[in-house]
Amino acid sequence: MSGLAPGEPSDAILLRRHAAGDTDAFGVLFRRHKDRLWAVALRIACDPDDAADALQEAMISAFRRAGDFRGESAVTTWLHRIVVNASLDLLRRRSARSVGWSGNPDDLPVAEPRQGVDSAASTDSRLDVDAALRTLPPPQRAALVLVDMLGYSVADTSAILGVSEGTVKSRCARGRAKLLPYLAHLRGDFPERGNQAVSDGVPSEQGGGA
Amino acid sequence: MSGHWPPEWDDPEEEFPEGADQADTEAEARLSEVSAYLASVPAPVLPDAVESRISAALAAEAATRAERPAPADGARNLGPAPARARVRRHRGGDGPRRRFRVRPQVVGGSLLTCLLLAVLGFALSHASFSSSSSSAVAGSAAEPAEASSAAASSAAGAGAVPSAAPGPQHAGTGSSFVVTASGTKYQRSTLAEQVRTRLGADGTHATFGTTVPAAGATSTAAVPSQALRGCVLQLTEGVPPRLVDQATYEGEPAYIIASSSRVWVVKPGCTAAKTEVVTSVPLAS
Numbered sequence: 187m188s189g190l191a192p193g194e195p196s197d198a199i200l201l202r203r204h205a206a207g208d209t210d211a212f213g214v215l216f217r218r219h220k221d222r223l224w225a226v227a228l229r230i231a232c233d234p235d236d237a238a239d240a241l242q243e244a245m246i247s248a249f250r251r252a253g254d255f256r257g258e259s260a261v262t263t264w265l266h267r268i269v270v271n272a273s274l275d276l277l278r279r280r281s282a283r284s285v286g287w288s289g290n291p292d293d294l295p296v297a298e299p300r301q302g303v304d305s306a307a308s309t310d311s312r313l314d315v316d317a318a319l320r321t322l323p324p325p326q327r328a329a330l331v332l333v334d335m336l337g338y339s340v341a342d343t344s345a346i347l348g349v350s351e352g353t354v355k356s357r358c359a360r361g362r363a364k365l366l367p368y369l370a371h372l373r374g375d376f377p378e379r380g381n382q383a384v385s386d387g388v389p390s391e392q393g394g395g396a
Numbered sequence: 397m398s399g400h401w402p403p404e405w406d407d408p409e410e411e412f413p414e415g416a417d418q419a420d421t422e423a424e425a426r427l428s429e430v431s432a433y434l435a436s437v438p439a440p441v442l443p444d445a446v447e448s449r450i451s452a453a454l455a456a457e458a459a460t461r462a463e464r465p466a467p468a469d470g471a472r473n474l475g476p477a478p479a480r481a482r483v484r485r486h487r488g489g490d491g492p493r494r495r496f497r498v499r500p501q502v503v504g505g506s507l508l509t510c511l512l513l514a515v516l517g518f519a520l521s522h523a524s525f526s527s528s529s530s531s532a533v534a535g536s537a538a539e540p541a542e543a544s545s546a547a548a549s550s551a552a553g554a555g556a557v558p559s560a561a562p563g564p565q566h567a568g569t570g571s572s573f574v575v576t577a578s579g580t581k582y583q584r585s586t587l588a589e590q591v592r593t594r595l596g597a598d599g600t601h602a603t604f605g606t607t608v609p610a611a612g613a614t615s616t617a618a619v620p621s622q623a624l625r626g627c628v629l630q631l632t633e634g635v636p637p638r639l640v641d642q643a644t645y646e647g648e649p650a651y652i653i654a655s656s657s658r659v660w661v662v663k664p665g666c667t668a669a670k671t672e673v674v675t676s677v678p679l680a681s
Contacts, residue, residue, distance in 0.1 A: 209458050213451065220450075224442035235584060238446045239675060242453050246673065249457050279648065315437050334434035362427040369430055 197261035205253045212249050219262060222336065223269050229331040230273040232320045236280070237273070244272035259345055266338075266346045270328055277324045318368035322361050329357035330365075453676050456658070460630060460671070573628070575620045575651070577642040582652055582661065587645070588677050591654045595639055626668030628653050631660050645674060654679055 190196065195203070195211075197218070203211035216223075227237040227244070248268050255264055319327055325347070332343040333354065340358075344351045582590050620628065620640065628637055632655045639654035645661045653660045659679050663672035 209462075212458075213454060216450070216454065217447075220442045220447060221439065224446070225439045228440050234443075234446075238449065239584075241442075241446070242450045242675065243673075245450055246453060246457050249454055250461075315434065330434065334431045335437060336439070337435065358431075359427065362430040363423075365430050365434075366426060369433060 198257060201252050201255055201261055204249075205255075212252065215261070215265075216245055219265060222262075223265060225336060226266055226269050226331065227273050229319060229335060230270065230324060230328050231276060232316060232327075236276055240273040240276045241269060243276070244269040247272065263342060263345050266332070267348070270332075270346055274324055274328065315369070318365045321368065322364055326357040326361045326364075329354050330361035333358050334362070449677075452678075453673070456676060459633070573620065573625075573636050573640055575618050575624065575640045575642055577618065580641060580643045580652075581647070582643055582645045582650070584646055584675065587652075587661070587675070588659055588679055591639060591641075591652060591659045591679060594641055594652075595654065623665075623667045624651065627651075627662060627666035627671055630668040630671055631655075631662070631673070648674075650674060 195214075197215060200211045200215045200218075204215070223244070224237065224241060227241040228234060231237040231240055244265075248265055251268075255261070259267075319331070322330065328347060329343060332338045332346060333340060338346065340351045340354045343354045347354065576594075578594060580590060580594060624640075628640055628651075629635075631653055635655060637653050637655055639652065641652040642649075643652055644650060645652065649664050651662050651664065651666060653662060657679055658676060660671075660676045661674040663674060666672040
């Protein structure tokens, strides 16, 4: 992982130390990636309370399974995969209880495309984005969040979600198409083409080229 | 992964169609605007309250793991020796036994004989009040630590990691408890308050030992399964819980477990090896 201060242990070293009995190592790892992991959980769960539950469940799971990590992927990829799975599991349980959503995307309460709003209001824009994301099936949402919002490459997203790169591209493309009507009124705010990588050392390589 | 999802979550055309990359450059440009806009949305920051909660949960998990018997796999050994010493201190049951081990080495034989006779007499009299206990001298608090050592030896001898079964480490009646089924609909926002209410309704003694809930309690009581018993004692570090309530949490079936300082919500399948904690909050008085 880049961006580490000199002498600061890498993620893999921290995980090994944790597995070997270092009681502080996992906490350091969690604090290092907490905001990014939170973003994943929040964007997929679309609810702060659910996201908190999912993230907690994921971190405890990672804590327990650290000894199973074989280094076949980056530690961050492994952590993200656990958070994504915990978030989707939570949504699956919610879906099974038929709370608010039948499972059919067409039945979802959708945010009305708004006309004539003050698109410069960033809070409104974020709310629009949140509402729009809710209209996507969770797996599609997860792919779009990872690629477009968090700046992961298609290859990394493929590894995190455990699906092929083609599937990631497909989900991203369909997700963007579904979001377009809901975000059309914000087109004046749309930046130039090209994803904006977030600032905490995430791979800047972008994918999803659909 | 998609195979585990509800069918409604799957897209009918999951794979990216060949040639779609160049299908419609105008549409592509519009979609890329969506992509760019999403990328411009600031990433949220983990709220302090959530961070504190998760850090506390991880600390509790670390404490729980530190108590477990040393696994055969050295890579997962989280230092059981100091942890076990700490657990014994918390459980407060090691003192008397250590006294009886050490004193015979420094006192005369007659004093030793007197002490042994006194202990034997006490044990026999205590055993007469407890039909099933086999370790009356150690008392309820000391028993899990002692039994845990036996379980550790057993697991090490078998070369096995701890299994899903609760094992014998919490089998004594000294740490037994009953499970109430209040039917309370626990909610995330009021969990601690609801537990305090339950404790007030049933009486804090309701789940200790082999007693049953106090008269007038609204719930029924039952003996826990071995799996649940292992789960509970794993979370409470062998200390008898103040409350184990079979109920619902956020609409989902769950067990609500309370110690003197903390509340856990676990899924019905909770075991000692897999505690299935849904959430955990402090039980502030």
